Amino acid sequence: MAVRLRMAVHGVRNNRIFHLVAVNQRQRRNAKPIELLGVYNPRLKPGETTKTVEWSPERIKYWLKVGATPSKTVTKLLQMGGILDPNTSLSPNAAAQRSPPANPETSSEATHVPSSEPSAPSSQPTAA
Secondary structure, three states, rough: OOEEEHHHHHHHOOOOOOOOOOEEEOOOOOOOOOEEEEEEEOOOOOOOOOOEEOOOOOHHHHHHOOEEEEEEHHHHHHHHOOOOOOOOOOOOOHHHOOOOOOOOOOOOOOOOOOOOOOOOOOOOOOOO
């Protein structure tokens, strides 16, 4: 069973609460999770200046260790919280940072043998 760490949406409109859950990746967004790992409330209470996330870092690290794949949003939250390293392969920017596959023309297997025939004269006129 492939497990994914993702956000489940709860609450009424304009007052959403997001649960960080471990769930089978083939289940719908708000399906019953395997485990609730955290709660993110994006609404600021009066007098607060920062948004908070309540989570269990030990359980999140456990799920990552056994092979759960975090969604892009969860990966960003885990990096901001210091649970994931920004340079990890799970980073959403990691795919963009990877080098493109090698060209077959530049690979070591492809070799170019120059021909011994003289090249054709260029068709561009030269200044005399």
